[in-house]
Amino acid sequence: MPQLTWLVTGTSSGLGEQLVHSILACGDRVIATARRADERLGHLEKAGAAIMELDVTAPPSKLQVIIEQAVLARGGIDVLVNNAGYIEASMVEELDKDRLRRAFETNLFGPLNLTRLLLPHFREKRKGVILFMSSIGAYMGAPGAGAYSATKGALERDTLMPSTLLGMVDCLREEVSPFGIQCCLVTPGFYRTNIFTPTNMKTGPQLIADYDKLNTEYQAGFADLNMGDPRKATDRIVDMVRSERKAAGRAIPARFPLGADAVTIIRDDCTKKLSLCDEWEDFTSDTRFDAEK
Ligand SMILES: NC(=O)c1ccc[n+]([C@@H]2O[C@H](COP(=O)([O-])OP(=O)(O)OC[C@H]3O[C@@H](n4cnc5c(N)ncnc54)[C@H](OP(=O)(O)O)[C@@H]3O)[C@@H](O)[C@H]2O)c1
Incomplete structure (x- = not known):
C-alpha cells in the first residue's frame, strides 16, 4: 500500500491523539x-x-479555507477521520434545545460539513476514504445519553429505529462509491479517554429531583467500566484502512465494530430487532389497501 495522507479531527486527546x-x-x-x-x-x-x-x-466558509490549506500542505488527502465528538449528558426531560443543538453541531453537522468540503477533492482523484467515529450509543439506549445517542444515531442508519430518517452515512456511501470513495462508520465500545471526564462531558443543570438518582448513577457509572486501550483501537483502525496485518485481504467495511463490548452490543441489538420483527409480523403486516370491489 502506498503512503497515505490522513486528516484527523479532535486530536488533542483520546482516540484522535x-x-x-x-x-x-x-x-x-x-x-x-x-x-x-498551536x-x-x-x-x-x-x-x-x-x-x-x-x-x-466553525462556519463552512472558514472550514473551506482550512481544508484548502490542508490539501495544499501535503499534496492531497487520502483519508478523512471525523473523530471529534463529545457527550452532552442529560436526561431527555432536562435537556434544552440549545444543548441538543450544540451536540448536533459537533457530532453531526461538523463531520458532514467537512465531508462535503473534501468530497470535490476525492471525486477529482476518484478515490478517498471517510471514517465517521460513531458509537455504541447509536445501538443502545441509556438514561442520560439521549442527546449523544441521537447525534451518533443520525450518522448511523437503521431500518427500525427513528434514526432511519436521519441516517446519513449509508446514503452517502451509495452516492459516492461510484467515484471510488469509501465511507466507514467506526463504532468503538468503551475506551479509556477523556470523553467521560468532567471537563469533556458536558452535564447541564439537574432540574428535576425525580431524576437525581439516575443522574448520579449515570455520572458515576463510567468509573466502574472495564474500558479498552485507545492505542490498540487506533492501531486496528489503521490496519483496517490499509488492509494490513490481521485485516489483510479484507475490504473497508460499511461498519467497523471496535472492541469486544461493541461487537456484543451491536449483535444484541440486531438479535432484539429480529425478535421484534418475529413477534409483531403477524399483527402489523396486513395493513395494505383491500382490493377494490
Ligand atoms: N472513548 C469512548 O469510549 C468512545 C466510545 C464511542 C465513541 N467514541 C467517539 O470517539 C471520538 C473521540 O472521543 P474520545 O473518546 O477520544 O474522547 P476525548 O478524549 O474527549 O476526545 C474528544 C476530542 O474531540 C475534540 N472536540 C470536541 N469538540 C470539538 C470541536 N468542536 N472541534 C474540534 N474538536 C473537538 C476534543 O477537543 P477539545 O480538547 O478541544 O475539547 C478532543 O480532542 C468521539 O467522536 C466519541 O464520540 C468514544
Missing part, C-alpha cells in the same frame, strides 16, 4: 487538527505530524 501515533508508526503522513492546535499539539508535531487549527463547528 492515539490515531495520530498509529498513523505515524505505519509510515503514513497525518495532519492532526484540534482547537488551540498550544496543544506541539508533541504531535514533534512526532512528525503536521498540525492545524480546526474547530469542527
Whole structure:
C-alpha cells in the first residue's frame, strides 16, 4: 500500500491523539487538527505530524479555507477521520434545545460539513476514504445519553429505529462509491479517554429531583467500566484502512465494530430487532389497501 495522507479531527486527546501515533508508526503522513492546535499539539508535531487549527463547528466558509490549506500542505488527502465528538449528558426531560443543538453541531453537522468540503477533492482523484467515529450509543439506549445517542444515531442508519430518517452515512456511501470513495462508520465500545471526564462531558443543570438518582448513577457509572486501550483501537483502525496485518485481504467495511463490548452490543441489538420483527409480523403486516370491489 502506498503512503497515505490522513486528516484527523479532535486530536488533542483520546482516540484522535492515539490515531495520530498509529498513523505515524505505519509510515503514513497525518495532519492532526484540534482547537488551540498551536498550544496543544506541539508533541504531535514533534512526532512528525503536521498540525492545524480546526474547530469542527466553525462556519463552512472558514472550514473551506482550512481544508484548502490542508490539501495544499501535503499534496492531497487520502483519508478523512471525523473523530471529534463529545457527550452532552442529560436526561431527555432536562435537556434544552440549545444543548441538543450544540451536540448536533459537533457530532453531526461538523463531520458532514467537512465531508462535503473534501468530497470535490476525492471525486477529482476518484478515490478517498471517510471514517465517521460513531458509537455504541447509536445501538443502545441509556438514561442520560439521549442527546449523544441521537447525534451518533443520525450518522448511523437503521431500518427500525427513528434514526432511519436521519441516517446519513449509508446514503452517502451509495452516492459516492461510484467515484471510488469509501465511507466507514467506526463504532468503538468503551475506551479509556477523556470523553467521560468532567471537563469533556458536558452535564447541564439537574432540574428535576425525580431524576437525581439516575443522574448520579449515570455520572458515576463510567468509573466502574472495564474500558479498552485507545492505542490498540487506533492501531486496528489503521490496519483496517490499509488492509494490513490481521485485516489483510479484507475490504473497508460499511461498519467497523471496535472492541469486544461493541461487537456484543451491536449483535444484541440486531438479535432484539429480529425478535421484534418475529413477534409483531403477524399483527402489523396486513395493513395494505383491500382490493377494490
Ligand atoms: N472513548 C469512548 O469510549 C468512545 C466510545 C464511542 C465513541 N467514541 C467517539 O470517539 C471520538 C473521540 O472521543 P474520545 O473518546 O477520544 O474522547 P476525548 O478524549 O474527549 O476526545 C474528544 C476530542 O474531540 C475534540 N472536540 C470536541 N469538540 C470539538 C470541536 N468542536 N472541534 C474540534 N474538536 C473537538 C476534543 O477537543 P477539545 O480538547 O478541544 O475539547 C478532543 O480532542 C468521539 O467522536 C466519541 O464520540 C468514544
